[in-house]
Structures are given as C-alpha cells and as structure tokens.
Amino acid sequence: MYRVKEAFYTLQGEGAQSGRAAVFCRFSKCNLWNGREQDRAAAVCNFCDTDFVGTDGQNGGRFETADALANHIRQLWPAGEGRPYVVCTGGEPLLQLDEALIAAFHQAGFEVGVETNGTLPAPAGIDWLCVSPKADAEVVIRECNEVKLVYPQPLALPERFTDIQAEHYFLSPMASPSLLEGGLDPVKQSNTRKATDYCLKHPRWRLTLQMHKIVGID
Ligand SMILES: C[S@@+](CC[C@H](N)C(=O)[O-])C[C@H]1O[C@@H](n2cnc3c(N)ncnc32)[C@H](O)[C@@H]1O
Ligand SMILES: Nc1nc2[nH]cc(C(=O)O)c2c(=O)[nH]1
Numbered sequence: 001m002y003r004v005k006e007a008f009y010t011l012q013g014e015g016a017q018s019g020r021a022a023v024f025c026r027f028s029k030c031n032l033w034n035g036r037e038q039d040r041a042a043a044v045c046n047f048c049d050t051d052f053v054g055t056d057g058q059n060g061g062r063f064e065t066a067d068a069l070a071n072h073i074r075q076l077w078p079a080g081e082g083r084p085y086v087v088c089t090g091g092e093p094l095l096q097l098d099e100a101l102i103a104a105f106h107q108a109g110f111e112v113g114v115e116t117n118g119t120l121p122a123p124a125g126i127d128w129l130c131v132s133p134k135a136d137a138e139v140v141i142r143e144c145n146e147v148k149l150v151y152p153q154p155l156a157l158p159e160r161f162t163d164i165q166a167e168h169y170f171l172s173p174m175a176s177p178s179l180l181e182g183g184l185d186p187v188k189q190s191n192t193r194k195a196t197d198y199c200l201k202h203p204r205w206r207l208t209l210q211m212h213k214i215v216g217i218d
C-alpha cells in the first residue's frame with residue numbers, strides 16, 4: 001500500500017533539473033517530523049514548508065499496488081509530449097518508494113527523480129537522486145546526483161557534506177515554513193544573502209532558488 005498526500009504536474013523548481021516539467025508525487029509521512037505544528041519545534045527537521053499529513057490532497061490517495069500508483073501518475077502527464085518525468089517527494093519518499101514502484105514507473109515510461117533527506121537507504125534504479133541533509137540527522141546515502149542543502153542550518157554546516165559524492169552541490173535559502181510568496185518573505189531574503197555570500201566564498205557550492213514560489217506555480 002502506498003500513501004500519497006498529493007500529485008500534480010508542474011515545473012521542477014529546485015536544483016539542477018530546475019525548469020523541467022515533472023509530475024510531483026508527494027508521499028505521506030516523514031521520519032524527521034510528524035507534520036503537526038505543535039510538534040514542529042521539537043522535531044529534528046523544524047523548517048519544513050510542506051503539508052504531507054494524510055492522503056487528502058489534490059490527486060492524493062491510497063494505492064494498493066505499484067502499477068495502480070504508476071498509472072495514476074501517468075495520467076497527469078500531458079499525452080504524447082516529451083520524456084515523462086516523475087519526482088518522488090514528500091514527506092520522506094524513501095519510507096515508501098521501493099524497487100517495485102520504480103520498475104512500475106519505468107514501465108509507464110517515466111524517468112524517476114527523488115527528493116530525500118538522505119537518512120534512509122535508496123532503492124536501486126533511481127534516475128536522479130537529490131539529497132537534502134537536515135540538522136544533525138545522519139546521512140546514509142554516500143553518492144547521489146545532487147546535494148541540495150537548505151541554508152543556513154546551524155547543525156548542518158555545508159563542510160559536513162562535501163564527502164558525499166555528487167555531480168552538484170547546491171545551497172537553497174531557507175524560506176519561512178508558512179507558504180508566503182517568494183518576494184514577500186523577509187526571512188528568505190536574509191537567508192538568500194547568506195547563501196549567496198557562502199557560495200562566493202566556497203565556489204564548489206551553487207545557489208538554487210525555489211523558482212516555483214517566485215513564479216507562483218505551486
Ligand atoms: C518537503 S521536502 C520532501 C523531501 C525530503 N523529505 C527532503 O527533505 O528532502 C522537499 C524539499 O524542500 C526543501 N525544503 C523544505 N522546507 C524548506 C524551506 N523552509 N525552505 C527551503 N527549502 C525547504 C527540502 O530541503 C527538500 O529539498
Ligand atoms: N515546483 C516544485 N518544485 C519542487 N522541487 C522540490 C519540491 C519538493 O517539495 O520536493 C518542489 C515543489 O514542491 N514544487
């Protein structure tokens with residue numbers, strides 16, 4: 001059984017695949033926060049900008065089989081256009097994503113991207129893996145396509161993650177958890193300046209901005 005909070009067609013807004021059309025499959029649940037506001041401050045990850053509780057979002061639901069979920073996601077891709085791309089996110093997708101579901105996505109013609117906090121092992125077959133470390137949580141994934149660190153995090157300094165083998169290292173300025181528009185978020189503006197300064201001093205790191213919030217697509 002797979003539990004999905006919501007699924008929607010949009011442009012990838014973050015990292016090296018920014019601007020690419022994708023169906024986002026947002027799995028329910030996370031291992032670093034239970035999603036309740038009253039428990040946020042005590043959670044390992046306490047700045048999450050996402051509601052991943054339950055299965056009641058747009059195109060969300062409970063899916064008994066990998067094929068049922070893959071077919072559901074396939075219907076959200078525009079007919080006959082380009083190479084279908086699904087981004088598995090959440091919540092923490094690696095609590096649920098398994099080799100059977102990756103195989104079903106491939107069978108349905110998808111390339112499979114994953115956004116993970118890196119604390120759980122990744123199944124084989126993922127086409128694009130993004131690891132986004134959180135606070136003092138141990139990262140067990142040792143290689144990926146991109147590291148995308150939300151910045152600043154006092155317990156997750158960038159230096160700690162340069163031994164993860166990756167093609168790209170990104171800093172993503174921390175936004176207010178509440179869903180404010182990109183331009184109206186003073187917390188984010190100040191964090192964007194800090195991330196910019198860090199990238200200028202340490203040029204292996206690149207800046208990425210949450211383009212979907214700037215553009216206002218989701
Ligand atoms: C909601 S998480 C879900 C996937 C996975 N649990 C993770 O943390 O990578 C998706 C992406 O949003 C980022 N994110 C979450 N809250 C954010 C915030 N307040 N500002 C900027 N990025 C944030 C995460 O770091 C991650 O890269
Ligand atoms: N457009 C868009 N791009 C994204 N990239 C990563 C996201 C996520 O929440 O995992 C995300 C998201 O929520 N929306």
Ligand code: SF4
Nearest residue numbers: 030033045048091117
């Ligand atoms: S950002 Fe990711 S790891 Fe942090 S609470 Fe949200 S879903 Fe969990």
Ligand SMILES: [Mg+2]
Nearest residue numbers: 049050089210
């Ligand atoms: Mg998001």
